[in-house]
Amino acid sequence: MDLPVALPLEPMLAKAIPDIPETGPKGGALSYEPKWDGFRGIAYFDGTDVEIGSRGSKTLTRYFPELVETLRAQLPRPCVLDGEIIVRTGARGAEHLDWESLSQRIHPAESRIRKLAEETPAAFVAFDLLAVRDRSLLDEPFETRRRELEILLADVAAPLHLTQTTRDAAVARTWLTEFEGAGLDGVVAKGLADTYQPGKRTMLKIKHERTADTVVLAYRVHKSGAGVGSLLLGLYDDSGELRGVGGVAAFSDARRLELIDQLEPLVQRDADGNAVTGEGERNRFSSNKDTSFVKLRPELVVEVRYDQMEGARFRHTAQFLRWRPDRDPRSCTFAQLERPISYDLDRVIG
Structure with a gap:
């Protein structure tokens, strides 16, 4: 051109x-x-x-x-x-x-x-x-x-x-x-x-920018093969079901390795003692990306920072703030999330 x-x-x-x-x-x-x-x-x-x-x-x-x-x-x-x-x-x-x-x-x-x-x-x-x-x-x-x-x-x-x-x-x-x-x-x-x-x-x-207390559901291994790459997060809905809402990542090399040891006691295991794993949905923008994860018992609560929701999930990857050992995982519900007041897009776009 x-x-x-x-x-x-x-x-x-x-x-x-x-x-x-x-x-x-x-x-x-x-x-x-x-x-x-x-x-x-x-x-x-x-x-x-x-x-x-x-x-x-x-x-x-x-x-x-x-x-x-x-x-x-x-x-x-x-x-x-x-x-x-x-x-x-x-x-x-x-x-x-x-x-x-x-x-x-x-x-x-x-x-x-x-x-x-x-x-x-x-x-x-x-x-x-x-x-x-x-x-x-x-x-x-x-x-x-x-x-x-x-x-x-x-x-x-x-x-x-x-x-x-x-x-x-x-x-x-x-x-x-x-x-x-x-x-x-x-x-x-x-x-x-x-x-x-x-x-x-x-x-x-x-x-x-908002914060939420979320339950740690699982972790994904870092793409390097060493340590935790991301934590998968969940919240309880009105029926008491724990639903995935997104993830938190961006840990330092040292912290990724520490997290493996920290999370080890929470790893779900089958009758033979093997870690229970799962497979997440593949993103159409990176279809070759490894989406497997290691399941954890839902006992750990982490406070994260997020910007907005897309339906029932965080629109972007959340940011780690701190562990919340004082929080009962069952208290981490969707009710804590701030919902914006509806506003007509036509009034924005003209």
């Missing part, structure tokens, strides 16, 4: 901070926008052809044929857009983002892709403009890029959207609370004077 930026282009990233800032790290003015929970995508349009690149510079084009058609039909001139691919679900007035339906779109079969494109069509939310016609905008300040983006997308319609922004930190704090009910996972802050820096964590992201 003949465009004024190198392809593929790494997207600019964000670093996490705990609260909505009033100004940037160097005191500069900020623009705030919703943090969409989907697939990051950079859309390239040369006036004829469309390509969509992922955060890891892999192509997403074949998985979203409906977006290719939309971008080709609606974009008024050659350009490079930075944005997010999402799937919307729910009845009118109660729409929200649907991560599970979005993740199912990554499928090897062309027939399946076409079927899902009709059943669960995706949308593209643009939040930055990296090039237009024969001009690269990478060295332009965000304030300029945003203004050009608003001009470019002035007449587009769903499923192509322009994300909303505000320069009011108080409004951004409201978004952080309200928009979670529509499935969004935070707020992003960008310096108005900042240029676009591919691959660098220049933006700021503020995500929801």
